[in-house]
Amino acid sequence: MWLNKDQITPSALRSYRKALLHASPNHVVIDNLFDNQKLDTVISVLQQEAHWQSQKHTYEALYVDNTKWLQTQQEDRFVKRDYWQPKANNTDDTTTIALDFLTYLRSNEFMALLSRIFKVSLTDINVANPAINTNYFRLAATDFVKLHADDSPGREVCMLLYLNKNWSNCANNSSDNSKGGELIFKGTNNTPIRIAPLYNRCVLFDPSSTGSEHWVNPVTTGSKQQYRYNITSWYWSE
Template sequence: MDLLAQQDYVIIDQFLNPEQLKNIHSFFEQKQYEGAFDKAAIGQSGSEKVIKEIRGDYTYWLNRDVDTQITPLFSVFEEVKNIINQLMYLSLADYEFHLAHYPKGSYYKKHLDQFDGRRNRMVSMIIYLNKDWQKGDGGELRVYPENNVPIDVEPLENRCVLFRSDVLFHEVLQANTSRKSITGWMLYQSTELPHLM
């Protein structure tokens, strides 16, 4: 949390325990098999647009009341929220998360995790699910700290990245192979329905 406060981002490896990681891999594969992923859009719910020149990923929004197979993962989200509240005094109230799949050739151009008129995303959180990721596979997260020297974060399996949603510009570099993650936001105020980034 000290690093997150100082540099607006932090990287934590081996984030989930082996049982949690196995469970989310199984859930991700199940949702892909079911065809539950939708083409990702930009903008708020009701006015979102699919613009393939900006982003090319597919998402499945998580619902703690429906997706009971991954209840332990929601407990992790809750624990992270509570730790941030305790140590960073951000008064977080809720969170929203989705599964994200970037097929080969897809990317997400430089952006900030905020909406016009809805600025309750405080901390972005990504947990990567890429088994055996190798250099050249692409899909790195490029963050732009205040000094504007970009930093590329390799999307290694079970690596977690936390960063300030309101200040840190970032992008997803082109994936040269399938790229998977759990992506979401710690919220200042609750949101009744999932919104798109």
Template sequence: MWLNEKKIGDAAIFQYRKLLRQSIPKHIVIDSLFEQTKLDKVVTVLQQSSCWQTQKHTYSGLYVDDQQWQQANKEQRFVQRDVWLRNAPSANTSSTHNTNYLNANIAHDFLAYLRGNEFMPVLSRIFNVTLTDMNVADPAINTNYFRLGPNDFVAEHADDSPGREVCMLLYLNQEWDAHAGGELVFAGKNAQQIIIPPLHNRCVLFDPSTEGSEHWVNSLNTQYADRFRYNVTSWYWSK
């Protein structure tokens, strides 16, 4: 069981719906939504440096190559971060290989769980909409791990693709320092920004079509150059 059952009971769902109605943008923050021990094993996998590759987006084109990136001016670049390589082999070939292999399976299992028939109905209940991958060409690409270093960035953007109903961000940063930066920032209403620190096992759910849902990530403090900001991002569609 990946979910903390105390966070998904009828009373909790009722409260989430109430908060969604009151917030601009329509969003909720749920701490400790997932089972801590399992998430800690996921974090162990993410700390293997061989499993990451730099990803770059511009406003005019996603997944651009280095040549396209260099040709784009600074204002056109809105994402530079690392994406987790699902099929990368473990870098550890020592006697602990079996443990790393099992943990890697756990990391894969969690991504599958987030698109499975237990978790997606929970999101459907919270947002009162039927979410499905029936018409999604490649569901797997819409749920993955990402990390940010001090030289990376996620500039202001919107996630409001047609039919996209819910965006999920789950943070996996153990003992995150309050001065490290990396906060999620929603534009909000009337320039009243909403700032959310990326604390471990903190889940942010939001409707990307609502007012003020444009968002970005505050830069990491260079004093913490030896640390990465880890998260899962997942996007969900209705029928």
């Protein structure tokens, strides 16, 4: 079982629901939602360089090629990062584990859990290609995710799960121990919300709620070979 049973008790779910409703934007941060040992096996797969490809988005178009990217002004580029794409002829037992976790995150069991927290019926019945809506991503010091919104018609829940061990939980980037990479919600009343990308930290939010626009602080590890890893997953109602 991928989930940590201690974090999905009836009382825990009630607390998540309460936190979600009282936060602006509507979001909840859940630490240790998943089984740590099973996530460790996933992390080992993510270290394999061959499985990563570059991804670039502009405010005008998603998934642009290098030619289009170079033609786009710097201020109109909003995502540069890597996404996980295992090669079809290079799938071993460890890679299968990572794929299994992505499959689980789109399973009826997991979507039912999210449905209970958000009080909405989530389903992939009308999603053309569910698999592309759940994947691993990584950011290096040269990458970025700028201010954007994740709201789309019917999209009810966004999930971020961080897979970074020994990452700083500093309140700001002034500490020498900070590695950056914090998720920043725009928030309300000029009060941004900063969330450190700690290992096995899950952030769930309503992308249509006020202040849910967000960006990622630059990674400041000082090395191009040190990455901030996460899973991003989007869910729709019927």
